[in-house]
Amino acid sequence: MKTHKLLLLAVACTWAMGASAQWQWIDKDGRKVFSDRPPPQEIPEKSILKQPGGTRAARTAPVAAAPADSASAPAAAGAPRAAASAAGASKDKELEAKKAQADAAEAAKKKAEEEKVAKAKAENCTRARQAKATFDSGRPITQSNAQGERIFLDEAGRAAEIKRIDGIIAADCAR
Template identity: 85%
Template sequence: MKSHKLLLLAVACTWAMGAAAQWQWIDKDGRKVFSDRPPPQEIPEKNILKQPGGPLAARPATTAAAPADAAKAASAPAAAAAPRAAASAAVTGKDKELEAKKAQAEAAEAAKKKAEEDKIAKAKAENCTRARAAKASFATGRPMTQTNAQGERIFLDEAGRAAEVKRIDSIIAADCAR
């Protein structure tokens, strides 16, 4: 029973140490951010509230260097740059899983976009067919009727016919492009 309590105490201490290894900073929008990773380089030092290992010290270098940091990195000794390059080159199993999930999500997004484009193309084709049929009806010269806002059927005069033909022509121009 005593060893059970001791094990429980050890687990609790381990969790507490994990919670202590957190970064805290205020982002550009004024919100407090908690993370297990260092803040982006654009966050000023004065906005960093807490970092792992106690009082504020210099932030570790990131793998994606800004153009201004590139000149500094070029002047750094090759011995210091070698471990960083080796660490960034190593790919873990979790990274592979993340890349696979990312590729799958991108493929799903591309399929969704293609389906949406196909739907739009089908709607344009239907609009084109209807507009051409309407233009053919107007070309016969027969009297045409429309329903006004009050729900009454009215015959189109020459000005109304011209306006409707112009509207149909614009639909044909937009949806029947080949």
């Protein structure tokens, strides 16, 4: 029974080793990245810390169709790795396309929000300029107090309201 458990533990450890990350590199932001896929092509060779097999050998570029003679036998041995690299590259391209699509959607959302804010500022500017023209005309201005009664603004109230309107014009009408 003890041998059975020991064998099971050995198999589990061996299986876990195969699942561990085999690539290790420093990305453009200086963070250490662990992956079972090769790093993107823009990562320089000096930033690759570990590759499958524990070496720091150079990455293999995808190999084009080679002639089938005896001289190309070593290249054919690297074909499975190149095929795996090409499959990883297609996944990377899909991820990049999705990221670009998400970035475009985010940019469109941001632009729509900026347009909404600009429209609100334009409306505020128009209202503030109309209010300023009304105050500058010299006509008596009425407001409602806390009890809901209409009262006429005195000079101090009028000056405070003109100062507030000037602040709105300065903030929303500046181009």
